[in-house]
Every structure is written in C-alpha cells, then in structure tokens.
Amino acid sequence: MSDLASLVVAGVLGVIGVVADGEAGAEIAPQRAQALEHMVRQDCGSCHGLSLSGGLGPDIRGRAIEGLETRALVEVILDGRPGTAMPAWRPLLTEEEALWIVDYLRAAGSE
Template identity: 55%
Template sequence: MFRVFALFALLSILSWTPIQAAEPGLQPSPGRRQALIHMVIQDCGSCHGLTLKGGLGPALLPADLADKDVPGLVATIHQGRPGTAMPPFKSLLSEAEAAWIVEQLRQGFPRDQGERP
C-alpha cells in the first residue's frame, strides 16, 4: 500500500513538470533540477527523513554514502530494491537524472526552495 502511495505522490509532483531526460553526463535543466530537488526532499524524504538523516530508509547524507558504490546507488534509485519499500523510479527518471541525484547526495543535497518549477 505504501509503495502505491509513494508512486502516486511522485507521479502527482512530476505531472506538472515534463520529464526532460538528460543525456548521460549532461546536467538536467534548471527547472528539472528544481523538480528533482523537490522530489528527493519531499518524496524520498518520506522514507529517508525530510533532512535525509534516515527513517524507514537509511540516511542519505554525504558521510553515509562516502563508501557506497556510485553505480550501485544509481541502480538502486533507477531500479529499486526488490523485497523492500524502495520502489524503482525508472519510469519517472532517466539514468542520468538518477546519477545527478547521487552526485548531489554525495556533495550534500541542496535545500528545496518549495517552489514548483
């Protein structure tokens, strides 16, 4: 049930922002970056904590991710983790956008400005 709610929430947020899949190695557009920041803080934060310090899901702070494999983190976001509450986001994010999120998480994730892009 929670997975359905989380997916519905993500679809609702992203429905007003067109998915602009970035080519690998390219940065998302400024508007898409803001949408991704909002999604991570609000939607991922529902499990990982609004400050990303952990909750149902593990903490996503730079120190917690420092020893994690970057391709593995990208795969977790993009493909989910079967048997857990972590859903796949491949229908909502490109792999390049998942990589951008990982990069931002490893640097200290930007604050959500609370604005719709």
C-alpha cells in the same frame, strides 16, 4: 578546486559537470534540477526524512553513502531494492536524472 567543492558549487547551480567514480556527470537543465531537488527532499524524504538523515529507509546523506559506488546507487534508485520498501523510480526518472540525484546526495553530506 577539490571534487567536493566543485560538487557543492555545481549543486548550487543546478548543473553537475564533475567526474564522479570515473563517470561523466549528469547534465540537467536548471528547472528540472529544481524539480529533482524538490522530489529528493519531499518524496525520497517521506521514507528517508526531509533532512535525508533516515526514517523507515536509511540515512542517504553524503557521508552515509561515501563508500558506495555511483553506479550501484544509480541502479538502486532506478530499479529499487527487492525485499525492501525501496521502489524502482525508473518509471519517473531517466539515468541522467538518477545520476544527478546521486551527485546531489553526495553534496548533501555536510548537513
């Protein structure tokens, strides 16, 4: 199975077990994964759009973030981007959960 295909499958199951950018994927319980997906669509979506194709914030679908390293994306999610409207989500998310979100966004590339 290609990495992309396994990401998609794992995304559907709510558990990511693939290796992205040489890092171990995030192990998240299915219920929490569902809550995270809801958060990405609704809360990230208030700036990036419900379909994640952009709004006040940029397009964050898989294709748009293809060239960006997972580590860098996890940092942006947890610590925000100073000087922009991207807030630090560290008070609400763990590292594992941020990693799960990056994997989720990568899999959302084909929409």
